[in-house]
Amino acid sequence: VSTVSTVSPESRAPRLIAVDWGTTSCRLALLADDGTIIGRRDDGPGILAVPPGGFPAALDRFVHGLAAVDTPILLSGMVGSRQGWIEAPYVPCPAGLQALVDRLVPLDLGNGRRCAVVPGLSVETTWPDVMRGEETQVFGVLARSGAGAGQFVLPGTHAKWLSVRDGRIADFASYMTGEVYAALRGHTILARLMAVEAQPFAASAFARGVALGAAAGGPGALLNRVFSARTLALFDRLTPGEGADYLSGLLIGAEVAAATAETSAAAVVTIVGSDALTQRYAAALAGLGRAHIVAAPDAAAHGALAIARAAGWL
Amino acid sequence: VSTVSTVSPESRAPRLIAVDWGTTSCRLALLADDGTIIGRRDDGPGILAVPPGGFPAALDRFVHGLAAVDTPILLSGMVGSRQGWIEAPYVPCPAGLQALVDRLVPLDLGNGRRCAVVPGLSVETTWPDVMRGEETQVFGVLARSGAGAGQFVLPGTHAKWLSVRDGRIADFASYMTGEVYAALRGHTILARLMAVEAQPFAASAFARGVALGAAAGGPGALLNRVFSARTLALFDRLTPGEGADYLSGLLIGAEVAAATAETSAAAVVTIVGSDALTQRYAAALAGLGRAHIVAAPDAAAHGALAIARAAGWL
Numbered sequence: 001v002s003t004v005s006t007v008s009p010e011s012r013a014p015r016l017i018a019v020d021w022g023t024t025s026c027r028l029a030l031l032a033d034d035g036t037i038i039g040r041r042d043d044g045p046g047i048l049a050v051p052p053g054g055f056p057a058a059l060d061r062f063v064h065g066l067a068a069v070d071t072p073i074l075l076s077g078m079v080g081s082r083q084g085w086i087e088a089p090y091v092p093c094p095a096g097l098q099a100l101v102d103r104l105v106p107l108d109l110g111n112g113r114r115c116a117v118v119p120g121l122s123v124e125t126t127w128p129d130v131m132r133g134e135e136t137q138v139f140g141v142l143a144r145s146g147a148g149a150g151q152f153v154l155p156g157t158h159a160k161w162l163s164v165r166d167g168r169i170a171d172f173a174s175y176m177t178g179e180v181y182a183a184l185r186g187h188t189i190l191a192r193l194m195a196v197e198a199q200p201f202a203a204s205a206f207a208r209g210v211a212l213g214a215a216a217g218g219p220g221a222l223l224n225r226v227f228s229a230r231t232l233a234l235f236d237r238l239t240p241g242e243g244a245d246y247l248s249g250l251l252i253g254a255e256v257a258a259a260t261a262e263t264s265a266a267a268v269v270t271i272v273g274s275d276a277l278t279q280r281y282a283a284a285l286a287g288l289g290r291a292h293i294v295a296a297p298d299a300a301a302h303g304a305l306a307i308a309r310a311a312g313w314l
Numbered sequence: 315v316s317t318v319s320t321v322s323p324e325s326r327a328p329r330l331i332a333v334d335w336g337t338t339s340c341r342l343a344l345l346a347d348d349g350t351i352i353g354r355r356d357d358g359p360g361i362l363a364v365p366p367g368g369f370p371a372a373l374d375r376f377v378h379g380l381a382a383v384d385t386p387i388l389l390s391g392m393v394g395s396r397q398g399w400i401e402a403p404y405v406p407c408p409a410g411l412q413a414l415v416d417r418l419v420p421l422d423l424g425n426g427r428r429c430a431v432v433p434g435l436s437v438e439t440t441w442p443d444v445m446r447g448e449e450t451q452v453f454g455v456l457a458r459s460g461a462g463a464g465q466f467v468l469p470g471t472h473a474k475w476l477s478v479r480d481g482r483i484a485d486f487a488s489y490m491t492g493e494v495y496a497a498l499r500g501h502t503i504l505a506r507l508m509a510v511e512a513q514p515f516a517a518s519a520f521a522r523g524v525a526l527g528a529a530a531g532g533p534g535a536l537l538n539r540v541f542s543a544r545t546l547a548l549f550d551r552l553t554p555g556e557g558a559d560y561l562s563g564l565l566i567g568a569e570v571a572a573a574t575a576e577t578s579a580a581a582v583v584t585i586v587g588s589d590a591l592t593q594r595y596a597a598a599l600a601g602l603g604r605a606h607i608v609a610a611p612d613a614a615a616h617g618a619l620a621i622a623r624a625a626g627w628l
Contacts, residue, residue: 126526218531227490
C-alpha cells in the first residue's frame with residue numbers, strides 16, 4: 001500500500017466511521033481528520049435485511065475490528081426511516097449543515113461510544129417530497145469543493161435533484177426514473193422487444209431516446225412516447241440490442257429536461273455518483289447542451305465528516 | 315326474449331359475423347342488416363393462444379353453428395398483425411372507411427365463404443404510431459352517430475386517441491397508460507403502499523390524482539409526480555385503500571391533458587368502451603372541464619358492418 005508522504009501520521013489516525021445505510025445496502029468508510037479514507041466495507045446488510053431489534057448487533061458486527069472502540073460513528077440514509085433503526089424526523093428545506101447537526105438523533109450503544117443518525121430532508125410543494133442520505137452526500141460534495149450553490153443530481157432508483165443556495169439545500173425533487181425503467185423494461189410489452197442478455201451500451205440509441213424524452217410536451221406525453229420503443233422496433237428502426245438503452249435515454253432525457261427547465265442555461269449541474277448510471281446522466285446532460293461535472297467519489301463519507309466536525313465530534 | 319315488433323323478420327336475418335380478435339381476447343357479434351346484434355360470443359382464444367397454423371381451425375370452432383355457413387366473416391384487431399393469422403399492412407393516416415375497404419386482406423377459408431381482415435392504421439410524426447382494431451370501432455361509432463368529426467378515446471392497456479375530420483381518421487396517438495399503471499402498481503415501491511384486496515372506487519383520491527397529473531410541466535414531471543403516491547402515503551395523507559386510484563387518476567389525468575392540449579376547449583370527446591375504465595376517463599374529463607359523451611356499445615361490430623356494407627358484401 002503506497003502512502004502520501006506529506007501527510008503526517010497524526011492526520012491519518014482514524015477519527016470517524018461514516019455509515020451510508022440504505023434499504024438494500026450498507027457501506028462504511030473509516031476517515032482520518034483530513035478526509036483521507038483509511039478503510040472501507042460495503043457488505044453490511046440493507047435495513048430490510050435486519051430483523052426487528054437487530055440494528056445494534058448488525059452495526060457492531062459491521063464495524064468490528066475496524067478502529068478503536070471509541071471511534072465515533074455517524075449513520076445516514078434509510079437507517080433513519082420508520083423501517084430503520086430509529087425514525088429521525090425530516091428537517092424541512094431550506095436546510096444547511098447546522099440544521100442537520102442540530103437535529104442529529106443520538107443512539108446509545110451502551111458503551112459510551114458516540115453514535116448518531118443524520119436526519120433526512122423534506123420539502124412541501126403541492127405534495128411532500130423526502131430524501132434520506134442524499135443530503136449527506138451533497139454536503140460532502142460542498143465540503144470538498146468549497147462551493148455553496150448549484151444544482152446537483154444523484155441518479156438512482158429514485159433520482160434526486162437538489163438546488164443549493166447560500167450553502168443550504170433550498171429545494172429538491174425526486175424522480176422515480178430508475179424504478180419506472182425497471183418496471184417498463186421488465187413488466188410491459190416492451191420487454192419482448194429488448195434483448196435479455198447484457199449488451200454493449202448503445203450510445204446512439206440512448207441519444208435518440210434523450211432527444212425524444214426531452215422534447216416539449218406535457219407530463220402525459222411521456223405515456224405516449226414510451227410506446228415509440230415498441231413501434232420503432234416493429235418497423236426495424238430499433239434493434240433488440242438498442243431497445244433498453246433507447247428507453248433509458250427517453251426516461252432520463254425527460255427527467256433531465258424537467259429538472260433543469262427553470263435552471264439558467266449557463267448553470268453547471270454536478271452529478272453525484274459513481275456507477276454506470278452517472279455516465280448516462282452525463283451523456284444526457286451533454287446531449288441537451290447542459291454543462292456538468294461529476295463530483296469526486298466518497299461524497300457520503302465526506303458529508304458525514306463535515307457533519308461530525310460541525311457537531312464538535314472532532 | 316322480447317323482440318322489437320316494428321323490425322321486419324327479413325332485417326333480422328343474420329348477415330355478418332364480426333370478430334374483434336385481439337392479443338388476449340376474441341369476441342364476435344352476429345349482425346342483422348339493420349345493425350341488430352342477434353348473437354354474441356366472447357370466449358374465443360386471443361391470438362397468443364393460437365398455435366402456429368391454427369387460425370383457420372380456431373375460427374371454425376368459434377363460429378360453429380352460429381349462422382349459415384356462407385355468412386361472411388370480417389376480422390379486426392391484432393389478428394392482422396405479424397403475430398396473428400396474416401399480416402395486413404398498415405394503412406397510413408389520414409384514412410377513411412373506403413381506404414380500409416380497399417386494403418381488406420381476403421382469407422380463403424376453402425369453402426367459398428367470404429372472409430377478410432381489416433388492416434390497422436399507422437401515422438408518422440417523429441416516430442411511427444400504430445393501431446389495430448380501434449379504427450374499426452371508431453368507424454362503428456361514426457356509422458351509428460352520423461358524425462364525421464371529433465376526438466375519440468379508447469381506454470385500455472394502450473389507450474388510443476383519434477382525431478376524425480371529414481369522415482376520416484386524420485391522426486391518432488397511443489398512450490401506454492394502462493400498462494404503465496399495472497407495472498407501477500405491481501412492480502415498484504408503490505405496490506407496498508396500496509391495498510392488495512379490491513377496494514371501492516376512491517373517487518376523491520382519483521380526482522386528486524387527475525388534478526396533479528394534468529398540471530403544467532414537461533414529460534419528465536410525470537416521473538416526479540408518481541413519487542407523490544409514496545410520500546402522501548408516508549405522511550398519512552393517502553390511505554392504502556386510496557393509493558391505487560390516486561395513481562390511476564394521476565396517469566389518466568396526465569394522459570387526458572396531453573391528448574387534449576391542442577383540442578378546442580369546446581370540443582366534445584367521445585369515449586369508446588364499455589368497462590369500468592370508461593367511467594374513469596369520463597370522471598377525468600369531467601374533472602378537467604372537458605365535455606364528453608360515452609359512445610353506444612358494440613362499436614367494433616357496427617364498424618365491421620359499415621366496412622362490409624361499403625365493400626358490397628351486403
